[in-house]
Amino acid sequence: MIDCDVHNDWSTAEVLLPYLDDYFRDFLIRGEKPGPRGTFPRAQRAWLHPEGFRRQDINPVTQDDHYNLMKEHLLDKYDIDVAILTGDETLDISTIANRYYGNALASAYNNWVIDEWLSRDRRLKGSIVIYSPDPENAAAEIRRVGEHPDMVQIIMSSGSIRPYGDPFYHPIWEAASQMNLPIAVHLGGQAGINTQTFSSGPPTFYWEAHALLCQAGMSHVASTIAHGVFEKWPNTYLILTECGVSWFPTVLWRLDNDYRALRKETPWLKRLPSEYARDHIRLTTQPLENPDNKQHLWNVLETFDAKHTLLFSSDYPHWDFDDPTKIPIPADWRENILDANARQVYSRLPARDSKSHS
Known part of the structure; x- marks a missing residue:
């Protein structure tokens, strides 16, 4: 079993201090920390969860607790072969306006996760966090860390200043292609400089906002296809993590229809949008919509061949863990979604029969 969305956290962001130079270390020690948990310098979220983000039965105190609880409640309990770590608070660094600080925090996190997490357990694999508003330096960070064999993808938050197919971000896609790493876009980052979150303005309640956050995923799908990302870099994948699933085929139907009528706008495209999506875009299961009649969901999943394109994710240890x-x-x-599909996308994962836990 491969879990494609496991959140590794810290007891305090001060764990990054040894990985920052003196200038940015002072920022973290003395600077304002307005995040809801008060541990990381980021823009305040507009929608605060009324119960908290973590499951109530998981309450780490020390840094060791974070791993030990993950081992007990996820890795060992479900016999996980691979857990792909997706960070947590660091996903919000792209909301910070100071690009120099954002890049420094991304590099510090990547070094910390290699030292503190990947060395603990062979089942753990890392994601390269980047500061996406500065694509040139983000690409340099991908190349700096991308040779590490246990870093298996690049990760950005779904909140962004532009949709991710825009040529502004092409240095990131170029580096991803060079390193042969997929790019995961994870739900989050709707604050700070990433102000374009909802198409008609901000909702009021957390549950309302959470249900509507799939809108960003729609934009990134349309943008990466329309700008020819997968024509330019045919070895790349876009993975939408925690963005929902059932909206996907209807957006592809609309894209196909409009492309047929208006293809002269994008002459670099050689195939239908749905065909690019079939070969290059993957979605994770959490949160998988759960209607009263499961057959309704299955009918939707069949329209985009989810048996071969959907990846399992638990979202551990968040409140909506699956x-x-x-x-x-x-x-x-189940065999495809829980294992085989991920092995196709993540080229650095070990062979299925080479199971070796620490």
Whole structure:
């Protein structure tokens, strides 16, 4: 089983201090920390969870607790072969206006996760966090860390100053292609300089906002296809993490229809949008919509061949964690979604029979 969205956290952001130079170390020690948890310098979220983000049965105190609880409640409990770490508070660095500080924090986090997490357990694999508003330096960070064998993807938050197919971001895609790493876009980063979150303005309640955050995923799908990202870099993948699933085929239907009518705008495209999506875009299961009639969901999933394109994710240890034994998918799809599909996308994962835990 491969879990494609496991959040590794810290007891305090001060764990990054040894990885920052004196100038930015002073920022972290003395600077304002307005985040909801008060541990990381980021723009304040507009929508605060009324119960907190972490599961109530998981309450780490020390840094060691974070790993030990993950091992108990996820890795060992469900016999996970690979857990892809996706960070947590660091996903919000792209909301910071100071690009120099944002890049420094990204590099510090990447060094910390290699030292503190990847060395603990062979099952753990890392994601390269980048400061996406500065694509040239983000690309340099990808190349700096991208040779590490246990860094298996690049990760950005879904909140952004532009949709991710825009040529502004092409240095990032170029570096991803060079390193043969997929790019994961994870739900989050809706604050600070990333102000274009909802198409008609901000909602009021957390649950309302959470249900609507798939809008950013729609924009990134349309943008990467329309700007020809997958024509320019045919070895790349876009993984939408925690962005929902059921909206995906309807957006592709609309894109196909409009492309047929207006293809003269984008002569660099050689295929239908849905064909690019089939080969280059993957979605993770959490949160997988769960209607009263499961067959309704399965019918939707079949329209984009989810048996071969959907990746399992638990979102551990967040409040909406999904138990891998209970996700509502057909029984004959489970082997693909829980394992085989991810191995196709993540080229650095070990062979299926080489299971070696620390």
